[in-house]
Amino acid sequence: MTSEAFIVNFYPDMSGRYLVGNVINKVYFEVLSDGESGLPQPLTFTKAILSKADVSTQSDRSIVINNILEKHNGRSFFEFIPSNKASYMLTVYRSGKTPTVFVLPKVNDKLTAQATLLGDNVGVYDDQSSGITVRVETNGKFEVPEMSKLVV
Secondary structure, eight states: OBOOOEEEEEEETTTSSSEETTSOEEEEEEEEEOOTTSSOOBOOOSEEEEEEOOSSSGGGOOEEEEEEOOOBTTEEEEEEOOOTTOOEEEEEEOTTBOOEEEEOOOEETTOOOOEEETTEEEOOOOOSSSOOOOOOOOOSSSOOOOTTTOOO
16 A cells, blocks of 8 residues: 545534534545645545544544545545544545544534524534523524524
């Protein structure tokens, strides 16, 4: 097997930067060439494995998702519930290449609350212990209920 440098970009759906502990996270990712010879280009991969990264040896790593397949042009996604204070990694397999390990964004255990607003799934997070303030705006297509009728 040969080795080839490439990068993986992660896009957590819940917060944009972090994984959110103890709730379902959908994480999009893309596999790209390293851009050393120009702009990064999408690279195909045969599978990826998500596992916990905070154990000492490869054989002891507990696998979270065993077989993540490419959806389109080096892109895919997975869903899982990360534990607070845990670290996770994605091992990417490319045909004829050495598997490469990438560390996922950190789990932010201060982001805890989630809500559904106006029928669309929108993440609402509280990084304080004092509660959540929700500001509702409209583009004129929705009628905004009086605050006494709004249940959060």
